[in-house]
Structures are given as C-alpha cells and as structure tokens.
Amino acid sequence: DAGVIQSPRHEVTEMGQEVTLRCKPISGHDYLFWYRQTMMRGLELLIYFNNNVPIDDSGMPEDRFSAKMPNASFSTLKIQPSEPRDSAVYFCASRKHHMGTEAFFGQGTRLTVV
Amino acid sequence: KQEVTQIPAALSVPEGENLVLNCSFTDSAIYNLQWFRQDPGKGLTSLLLIQSSQREQTSGRLNASLDKSSGRSTLYIAASQPGDSATYLCAVNPLTGNQFYFGTGTSLTVIP
Numbered sequence: 555d556a557g558v559i560q561s562p563r564h565e566v567t568e569m570g571q572e573v574t575l576r577c578k579p580i581s582g583h584d585y586l587f588w589y590r591q592t593m594m595r596g597l598e599l600l601i602y603f604n605n606n607v608p609i610d611d612s613g614m615p616e617d618r619f620s621a622k623m624p625n626a627s628f629s630t631l632k633i634q635p636s637e638p639r640d641s642a643v644y645f646c647a648s649r650k651h652h653m654g655t656e657a658f659f660g661q662g663t664r665l666t667v668v
Numbered sequence: 669k670q671e672v673t674q675i676p677a678a679l680s681v682p683e684g685e686n687l688v689l690n691c692s693f694t695d696s697a698i699y700n701l702q703w704f705r706q707d708p709g710k711g712l713t714s715l716l717l718i719q720s721s722q723r724e725q726t727s728g729r730l731n732a733s734l735d736k737s738s739g740r741s742t743l744y745i746a747a748s749q750p751g752d753s754a755t756y757l758c759a760v761n762p763l764t765g766n767q768f769y770f771g772t773g774t775s776l777t778v779i780p
Contacts, residue, residue: 659709664709
C-alpha cells in the first residue's frame with residue numbers, strides 16, 4: 555500500500571479564498587483523522603471519521619472549516635474563507651477498526667494564507 | 669483532558685551515545701501509546717506502538733517502555749547515529765474516544 559496520500563503538498567492562497575485539502579487513507583482502514591500542526595499549539599485533532607461518518611468534530615476551529623468523507627477512500631477538509639491564522643501543516647491519518655492498532659500519517663499539506 | 673508532556677524539548681548528543689527520551693501523561697486510563705518520528709517538512713513515521721498491558725516494545729535500536737500507573741513512557745535509542753536526528757513525538761490513545769493526544773515533541777540532533 556502507498557500509505558496515506560495527501561494533496562496538495564503545498565498550498566499558498568490569498569486571504570478570503572477557498573482552500574480544499576484532500577486525503578486518501580490506507581485501504582481497509584476504518585478511521586480517518588484530520589490534524590493541524592503549528593509551532594505554537596503542536597498537533598491538534600480537528601475531526602475524525604469512522605466508516606465515513608464524522609464522530610467528533612469538536613476540534614474544528616469555527617464554521618469556516620468543514621470536512622467530508624463521501625466514501626472509504628477519500629476525504630476533504632475545506633476552509634472557506636481562509637485567513638492568515640489558518641496557516642499551518644494539515645495532516646491526515648488513518649487506522650484500522652481496532653483501537654489497538656497503529657495510526658499512519660500522510661506527508662501533510664503545508665498551507666500558507668497571505 | 670489528557671495532557672502529554674515531553675522532556676527535554678531539545679537534545680544534542682555525539683554519535684554513538686545511548687539516549688532516553690521521556691514522555692509523561694496525566695491520565696493513566698489509556699489504551700495504548702505510540703511513538704513517532706518527524707523529519708523536517710515531513711509527515712509522522714510510526715516507530716513503536718505499546719499497548720497498555722505491555723511493559724515494553726523493541727524495534728532494532730529502539731526500545732519503548734511504559735509505566736501506565738505513573739503516567740510515563742520512555743524511548744531508548746541505542747548507539748545513536750546522525751540519521752536519528754529528527755523530532756520524536758509520543759501520542760496517547762485514551763480508553764474513551766479514538767483520538768490521539770500528542771506530546772510537545774523532543775528535537776534530537778546527533779552530532780557526527
């Protein structure tokens with residue numbers, strides 16, 4: 555398996571624009587997580603899905619952020635409108651159904667909002 | 669809420685030294701703990717997963733121990749190499765919920 559695949563790897567956008575980040579989890583994994591990493595706050599969970607259903611979105615900063623998982627092999631994280639404070643590295647991770655299994659992370663998307 | 673702390677924040681050692689990275693967590697009700705490595709500008713690479721019922725896990729030169737009752741885990745790296753230079757993160761998976769709570773990370777530099 556190619557691992558968790560995220561696109562794009564880098565995104566530079568102007569404030570106010572819509573940004574869509576994409577993630578393909580490892581085949582057969584039932585859980586998908588979106589994390590954000592900043593120097594100030596480290597890694598923070600934004601939202602996670604189980605079998606394509608959002609389970610906990612309490613980490614989503616505000617209504618400008620939304621996430622979907624239309625099928626088992628694809629998820630998106632959208633920011634609309636984007637703001638400079640959204641600049642961070644966004645990671646997607648996936649895990650099999652059992653809590654005792656490892657989580658695997660993608661390479662991340664580095665977002666810069668100017 | 670689970671809080672995870674890693675000490676030291678940064679560590680610099682000469683090549684060949686054995687070293688220990690520390691991770692502490694506030695709530696001992698955990699399912700497992702996972703150690704990751706992160707290279708600059710890269711994603712997280714899983715190193716070791718240690719279940720709450722286990723005391724330690726080994727992979728090559730790496731050994732992770734877990735003392736759940738005291739809320740501590742250590743990552744031991746034997747015979748360090750310059751290629752080990754990276755940031756090391758520990759993450760705790762609580763008994764309730766499915767998310768990982770990450771530590772603040774230890775930035776390791778191994779000097780040739």
